[in-house]
Amino acid sequence: MPELSVVIVAADSEQRAVLQVLVDGTSVARTSHTCATLPVGATDQVIRRVQVANPDVILVDIPTENSAMALRAVELIHQELSDCAIFAIGSMQQPQLIVNAMRAGAREFIERPTTTNDLLEAFVRLTTAQRKVRREGSRGKVFTVVNAKGGVGATTVAVNLAVALQSAYGNVALIDLALLGHAALHLNLKPLFTISDAIGNLHRLDSSLLESFMTRSADGLQLLAGTNAPGVGEPSTSEFARLFDMLVNHYRYVVVDASSRLDGATRLVSNLSESVLLVGHTDVASLWSAARVLQFLGETGGRERVRLVLNRFRKIPGFSEADAEAATGAKLLWKIPNQYFAVSSAIDRGTSLMEQNHSEIARSFAGLAQSLTQDDEQVKRAAWSLFKTV
Ligand SMILES: Nc1ncnc2c1ncn2[C@@H]1O[C@H](COP(=O)(O)OP(=O)(O)OP(=O)(O)O)[C@@H](O)[C@H]1O
Numbered sequence: 001m002p003e004l005s006v007v008i009v010a011a012d013s014e015q016r017a018v019l020q021v022l023v024d025g026t027s028v029a030r031t032s033h034t035c036a037t038l039p040v041g042a043t044d045q046v047i048r049r050v051q052v053a054n055p056d057v058i059l060v061d062i063p064t065e066n067s068a069m070a071l072r073a074v075e076l077i078h079q080e081l082s083d084c085a086i087f088a089i090g091s092m093q094q095p096q097l098i099v100n101a102m103r104a105g106a107r108e109f110i111e112r113p114t115t116t117n118d119l120l121e122a123f124v125r126l127t128t129a130q131r132k133v134r135r136e137g138s139r140g141k142v143f144t145v146v147n148a149k150g151g152v153g154a155t156t157v158a159v160n161l162a163v164a165l166q167s168a169y170g171n172v173a174l175i176d177l178a179l180l181g182h183a184a185l186h187l188n189l190k191p192l193f194t195i196s197d198a199i200g201n202l203h204r205l206d207s208s209l210l211e212s213f214m215t216r217s218a219d220g221l222q223l224l225a226g227t228n229a230p231g232v233g234e235p236s237t238s239e240f241a242r243l244f245d246m247l248v249n250h251y252r253y254v255v256v257d258a259s260s261r262l263d264g265a266t267r268l269v270s271n272l273s274e275s276v277l278l279v280g281h282t283d284v285a286s287l288w289s290a291a292r293v294l295q296f297l298g299e300t301g302g303r304e305r306v307r308l309v310l311n312r313f314r315k316i317p318g319f320s321e322a323d324a325e326a327a328t329g330a331k332l333l334w335k336i337p338n339q340y341f342a343v344s345s346a347i348d349r350g351t352s353l354m355e356q357n358h359s360e361i362a363r364s365f366a367g368l369a370q371s372l373t374q375d376d377e378q379v380k381r382a383a384w385s386l387f388k389t390v
């Protein structure tokens, strides 16, 4: 592994000195420069000095008190030095801080107080991911599917969206976050491991261990199965943040089935998502619930990422799509036709709808996948083969 060059940005002098000792102690990285002041603008001297140092990694210390300035620094550094990996160092006790740091541009969030081993693992993850990126392109995107109320079709949408993405681009993971996971049943898979195993082994989770917890379907889609007993060992939100950081470094698209799970984990994963698909029907109860779910997910920001998917869509005289948007507060992304026989027989037989070539519902999921990925540079080249199964 080539030696990584590291710049440390920390206002606290003691923390700066400790981090330097730890970085140099990993023996795979060396501190090339340290900064005592945090940048406050793009033209700041600090940014210039870091640019001159041209590091592989920038460690930014995020103090528990007054974290806003450090987060702003992460954002500026990310903007001005987009090729460098930023590792934020802070307290794992504040899940929102982890999300904010990752959204600002940090690729890793490392526990404070930090150990040489924490840093070493993060450096190794970076080098491995960079090798993979060189082969395949940039970090993956997350699409999270939640339902407005139980049974309206979140799992059906998540499973068939994942199958459509896998068929068009490959390297797709489906993560079953539901409190009692059904995705394996929909795909007729018999998982040996579940998400609990991945979370339980986070401290040693690398690409190969992650893959060993996944269950593969015949078309190559990789499922991280949900729990098969309700209420077992609730992981913390910071554990989910670590797991998803790993997933986006590994897969091109990560589809999450959150179904009816409305808790901190779903909110965190929604925050990390490119789009959140809020599935509902066109009835009053669904639309009312959708508005409440949107409010819950939007409490920590990112309301605009939540898009409405009307499943089992049927036209109702006097009720327009604009009415559905007004009732829920979310923009309509997609409508999926009501095809009870096709959907229920596919679930019962464990065959995906996408195998029903040329059916209206298979086309609908292919179109949904296409609409979610149309701006992705890295997949444009693969577009010729798009939705080749329909
Ligand atoms: N487009 C559709 N047309 C007809 N029936 C559908 C459609 N989508 C889903 N269904 C039916 O609705 C049922 C519930 O779907 P699904 O399990 O995907 O919902 P969910 O929101 O994930 O439910 P849960 O709250 O249990 O997680 C399915 O068994 C299927 O028969």
Ligand SMILES: [Mg+2]
Residues within 6 Å of the ligand: 154, 155, 156, 178, 182, 259, 260
């Ligand atoms: Mg479900």
